[in-house]
Amino acid sequence: MLETAYLRNHPDEARKRLAKRNIDAEGLLAHAAELDGQRRTAQQALDNELAAMNDQARAVGELMKAGKREEAEAAKARSAALKETITGLKEALATAEKALDEHLWTIPNTPQERVPSGKTPEDNVTVMQQGNIPELPAGAKPHWDLGAEYGLFSLEDGVKLTGAGFPVYHGQGAKLQRALIAFFLDRAIAAGYAEVMPPLMVNADSAFATGQLPDKEGQMYHATADDLYLIPTAEVPITNLFRDTIVEAAQLPIKRVGHTPCFRREAGSYGKDVRGLNRVHQFDKVEIVRIEAPADSNAALDEMVDHVKGLLDALELPYRQLLLCGGDMGFTSAITYDMEVYAAAQGRWLEVSSISNFETYQSNRLKLRYRGTDKKPHLAHTLNGSALALARIVAALLENNQTPGGIRIPKALEPYTGFAMIVKK
RNA sequence: GGAGAGGUGGCAGAGCGGUUGAAUGCGGCGGUCUUGAAAACCGCUUUACCCGCAAGGGUAACGGGGGUUCGAAUCCCUCCCUCUCCGCCA
Structure with missing residues (x-):
């Protein structure tokens, strides 16, 4: 499959090369870019929440060690509260990744410059x-x-x-x-x-x-x-x-x-x-x-x-x-x-x-x-x-x-x- | 096919549920020393994704997947694989 980084960094080249395939290169690549964007947005959102949860979970351990029971319980609660959003974001990321991958599988390799265009x-x-x-x-x-x-x-x-x-x-x-x-x-x-x-x-x-x-x-x-x-x-x-x-x-x-x-x-x-x-x-x-x-x-x-x-x-x-x-x-x-x-x-x-x-x-x-x-x-x-x-x-x-x-x-x-x-x- | 044991970084091998991406050893890379090399000593040594011009930061991964928990390499379920023994067999 094609690399998302390549598609992101060299969109014009990718489009030009793929056009030789006699397929809707424009449409396929535009959709790939869109799905890639969705995937990255989903990943950022998830990573942020995971970082917040990790912070709280770490705090629980430290507070327990320090004997601060109540504060530890409070941190537990804060961490637990994040759980639902995280579950949702994980699913969102998985969905976005799957959509991107499945779309990428439908895009053939990009022909080289010297490959003649043609159908048959x-x-x-x-x-x-x-x-x-x-x-x-x-x-x-x-x-x-x-x-x-x-x-x-x-x-x-x-x-x-x-x-x-x-x-x-x-x-x-x-x-x-x-x-x-x-x-x-x-x-x-x-x-x-x-x-x-x-x-x-x-x-x-x-x-x-x-x-x-x-x-x-x-x-x-x-x-x-x-x-x-x-x-x-x-x-x-x-x-x-x-x-x-x-x-x-x-x-x-x-x-x-x-x-x-x-x-x-x-x-x-x-x-x-x-x-x-x-x-x-x-x-x-x-x-x-x-x-x-x-x-x-x-x-x-x-x-x-x-x-x-x-x-x-x-x-x-x-x-x-x-x-x-x-x-x-x-x-x-x-x-x-x-x-x-x-x-x-x-x-x-x-x-x-x-x-x-x-x-x-x-x-x-x-x-x-x-x-x-x-x-x-x-x-x-x-x-x-x-x-x-x-x-x-x-x-x-x-x-x-x-x-x-x-x-x-x-x-x-x-x-x-x-x-x-x-x-x- | 049956019974048992086990799957952790390039390899070997630790790892009470809480700064463990992971001790230690070997290997590898860089350096000190040396005419050179060895030895010794010091430092470094996984990958993917995301944000960032960069510096840097975040997330994930201890066979795969799922679950319990505030938190899992560590507990539970399941699948796969490897090893030992038995059976069968080119």
């Missing part, structure tokens, strides 16, 4: 494109056909076991999953990210701190018996590792990488978007997470983008980099680049990575601070990005590399798969 994916800006769009042989097939033909994965098996959107990988398809995961992890580790293997379920506090709750409750699988959520991305557990912490500036940047399966309900998705591996309820992903001092976070973002480009280059996939417009960005992000790969048989670009700088939006909820040179705690910046998401990478790999003699594995992956071609059994 149409308004996203293609920053760069790289790699050759492959010429496919006659009779080339989309990955879901290839998956069946080569026995690499089965959605039907998943339906039997679980339901739609839970692929079962077999044989070389399963090995390819492991190979990609290991490859991505190794590359991230080589780039200085420390590996984490977190739990796949988190509590509500964690889901709240990274912003999945309360906004996207319906997107997560919820194990109600224990009130735990299946993670939609490793971002949630990994970032929450740093909830309620103050790190020294010297410890920054903090760089973590983790592989986890990701679980998404994807309620409301339909059509060609969900064919094959394009959109599934469970997929594997390697996620990189960084915690940075504010001055360094944008450079870190560029570094993360370069890292992902390196992976896509190594996989020999044609890809492009998109700068998302204000209307298409995630709720909690200040700037997001999407990386898309071209799946030649479908003739579509598939999003395989989303790399974002959240600035202080997450850390404010996380209470993640760093101690600056002024020795005082400040909110840190958090960033994360997929590096990379598996299912769609597999889709593109299969489609683009199909040949009459089988499906070719990129050179960089061979040491991990142990085979250079996927062949029919």
Whole structure:
């Protein structure tokens, strides 16, 4: 959530940045300012009464010690008299705080200056494109056909076991999953990210701190018996590792990488978007997470983008980099680049990575601070990005590399798969 | 799942219901001393919010929430967590 101090001290900047979202920035911020004012008024009133009560309570003790019974009783009475007002003021403050918080939760992060305004994916800006769009042989097939033909994965098996959107990988398809995961992890580790293997379920506090709750409750699988959520991305557990912490500036940047399966309900998705591996309820992903001092976070973002480009280059996939417009960005992000790969048989670009700088939006909820040179705690910046998401990478790999003699594995992956071609059994 | 013990500051560990945000020790920071270091000695050492240009002042927090009381780290209720033992088990 946004910081009230920021909104108070830089109202014009906040309004200007938020306007890119294609929402009623003016109205949202005006209401926030109003609620913030009410909260502060309530707090002042309460604090004054509490101070008065503390004075009296202290006096009771001193008078008793001095043996002045009657005066002590009088002080007791004065203190007790304040009680009712205090109870009322406490409730007033709690109400004001709740109203402010709940309103702040509805305000998305403020996009950076360079983020284009816009409403829909149409308004996203293609920053760069790289790699050759492959010429496919006659009779080339989309990955879901290839998956069946080569026995690499089965959605039907998943339906039997679980339901739609839970692929079962077999044989070389399963090995390819492991190979990609290991490859991505190794590359991230080589780039200085420390590996984490977190739990796949988190509590509500964690889901709240990274912003999945309360906004996207319906997107997560919820194990109600224990009130735990299946993670939609490793971002949630990994970032929450740093909830309620103050790190020294010297410890920054903090760089973590983790592989986890990701679980998404994807309620409301339909059509060609969900064919094959394009959109599934469970997929594997390697996620990189960084915690940075504010001055360094944008450079870190560029570094993360370069890292992902390196992976896509190594996989020999044609890809492009998109700068998302204000209307298409995630709720909690200040700037997001999407990386898309071209799946030649479908003739579509598939999003395989989303790399974002959240600035202080997450850390404010996380209470993640760093101690600056002024020795005082400040909110840190958090960033994360997929590096990379598996299912769609597999889709593109299969489609683009199909040949009459089988499906070719990129050179960089061979040491991990142990085979250079996927062949029919 | 059953029985018992316990949750206090970065760590360890005190804390008759009344100047206790909290003794003491360790650690950390600054200083004295020293050619330098160590030792010794002295001082400092949580966070959030509010008022204030600042100096400074106020409020809150001893696992979470609620209650008793003029006053709660200290008493009561409840939830969570940790440890020990038993059971079950990858």
